[in-house]
Amino acid sequence: METIKIKTNKSQEIIDITHTIAEKIKELKVKDGVCFIYSPHTTCGVAINEGADPTVKKDIINKLNKFIEPEDNYLHLEGNSHAHIKSVICGNSVSVFVENYEIMLGRWQSVYLMEFDGPRNRELWIKIIN
């Protein structure tokens, strides 16, 4: 298992980690397999979506905040229930294919760390199965 460290800078932020993941996959020298990218946290998520236009990321954060409001009558007293809920619906891991030692992504796809309760020092765990 490999670990990647990511420092987030805002309370809510979608960070494109495609390059970091792609480099790590190359390093691991697996010709063919499936790579698992796993967040060990409970207030951020991992997702794959459009990386070209930065407005997409803003629209995702804005809309999630509309139906999972950061401030509400939550019972959990740490003030980050919304981040736990978003983490559950986005998911805390993704899998991507590896072929010829390289990550396989669709033309418009990027791998995202979804920060919902930052800024924090996050890590992701990586494992490839062949």
Next chain:
Amino acid sequence: METIKIKTNKSQEIIDITHTIAEKIKELKVKDGVCFIYSPHTTCGVAINEGADPTVKKDIINKLNKFIEPEDNYLHLEGNSHAHIKSVICGNSVSVFVENYEIMLGRWQSVYLMEFDGPRNRELWIKIIN
């Protein structure tokens, strides 16, 4: 890695692809493993849910449109931000078990392609690990 091609016919549509996936798994002649079904797109999703009653699919699309409205003050100018957001929360891949060369699904489960920005020619990538 295998590729399956699916033509969608509506702007939003849930298509049952169980049969196509099951056939592809049989073709690949893997006795025991996990099959990954991966969408390389950013405005559709892949999910597993009830296939028996077609009203379930309609209820899913209708409700998603209630809290992720197709038209809103989105910043992304292509008019499909709602589809990106739905793709993030549904996820762009699923995994199913393979035993005795066959897909393992629960009694009521079907594999769905979730089209949120069609009609389009979509493809899914398939890989089995044993």
Next chain:
Amino acid sequence: METIKIKTNKSQEIIDITHTIAEKIKELKVKDGVCFIYSPHTTCGVAINEGADPTVKKDIINKLNKFIEPEDNYLHLEGNSHAHIKSVICGNSVSVFVENYEIMLGRWQSVYLMEFDGPRNRELWIKIIN
């Protein structure tokens, strides 16, 4: 493929199944791999999130019920459309890493069965790939 049985007690309930999964993984004596936890149902989900404070679970259920209301003008006549929709957005499977024969989870993470249409007798399918 292994099977775990879980009896749920309420119509909606988040059940911490970490201990059961961890024990099953130990039993399977796989030194290093990825464990897949798969729900063969269509009205419950599987997720990984915070296990320490029980109010987080309540906040998740309460908020999901706000934007995916149990009662609405659903077309599906069984009265559980909300549960199908929640199952789609939470997902029906998770994967966790196995190292030195043990489940790898983040400090605050628990594995959850998300019951959206109980009480029922549920089962989860488990497979480890190394």
